[in-house]
Amino acid sequence: MLSVKNLHARVADKEILKGIDLEVKAGEVHAIMGPNGSGKSTLASVLAGNEKYTVTEGEVLFEGRNLLELPVEERARMGLFLGFQYPVEIPGVTMANFMKMAVGEIRKYRGEEPLTAAEFLRMMREKCAIVELDTRMTSRAVNEGFSGGEKKKNEIFQMAMLEPKLAILDETDSGLDIDALRIVATGVTKLRTPENATVVITHYQRLLDYIVPDYVHVLYKGRIIYSGDKTLALKLEKEGYDWLINDYKE
């Protein structure tokens, strides 16, 4: 589904990604961990198509297409979803209106008929339930005045609405209390199918108690320096990164 080869990217004059290799197949869950500043969020932003970053080398294929030549919205319509670390507030634009347009665009791209108003409302109700969001939230402005927990639940709600093939969740667990973490993580797990895949970027092992990964990768100084199964996350939680990164320190 996703194939990243030797990906290098920079922001302004600073090289942040220095040769990433990553293969994600349908049905898999990958966790990307690593110390602050190692390039985790940059990887997510580059895959989503944020134009702030310049790709200088490497290749990314998504569903067989060269992802790097596509604009942000086309990647989204193909089924790539980014759960933002800091969801953006959009005053005056209701969630319902925003999602109506987004779902409309994505269905059009897939060659599906537009939903009727009734179908759309039913869909919103069902998807709100997945993350235990009050449906009244949908008449509020996008993320405006939402608590930290509501914002992250809202990201997963949007993921549920858009039914992506590949979801990249950038620190969806940061700033969540235990209950919100459980709700968000359970929501993500409910959305798993054999046809889709999830890349979870996280600092903490506890998220992976709920979203059990098939692979855990450690990103350090712009490279994946180590990969393992779910037990790697437990080891990192106990022992930190030192045993891994000592060899890479200057």
Added chain:
Amino acid sequence: MELLELIRNGEFRHFGGGRIESACGPLAAVDPSKLKMTVASGVSASIVILHTRADETVVDIELEPGASLVVDDLYLAETFAEVRIRQAADSRCRLTTVELQSANADYDIDLDGAGASFEAGGVFVGSDSDHCVVDLTTRHNVPDCTSSSMVKGVVSGKATGEFRGHVYVAPDAQRTDARQQSRNIELGDNAHVITKPQLEIYADDVKCSHGATVGQIDDDAVLYMRQRGLSEAEARRLQIEGFVSDVVMRCSVDESFREALNGCVKTKLERL
């Protein structure tokens, strides 16, 4: 024009001026060149003033003690307007102004009786070479009055938008509460907003605040919406619609009128 149709066929009563002495349904005045209106003591009324052709207009409104009035002042054509509102004790006025063309709306508010309150919300949208002006002077002539205003502007192309706000607080107008805000978005390098919120205060026991911002489209919000599948153009338009929507939603006439007005606003936003 749908708004005109609604005014002609809807529940509005055509109003050519005079004194409102008892409660009545919504009033409407279309392209008045002169309009003089008094709302009697204790009476509540609402009026839509619609400008559909290039004109000059003078509106003179008086609120007697305890009267209450909602004014929606809508500019769909190039108009020079002078609107004067005098408010007696404990009267309330809620003004909404929407400019979708070059227009010059000059509001002059006198709070002449204790307990009077005035509240304004407005938006101007200028495209091409439009020149939109909202000039709002609020005079607190006596103690214990409140006023607040929030005027928004969006300009594109070679358009200019101006907000001139002036709050005057007389020497004995103690316990005045006055706020004014101006928020604007400039689209492109050739569009300009000039905003001048001013305070002139001669009393010492007052709460007054003012502020102004001129910004651009929020790129983070555009990126966020594109990541959900919206095109860049859609994302920009949706953001601007959101920015002006609360002002349009203020218009307090019925739902279908508000929808029609929203349609006019959207049509204008397409031109940005």
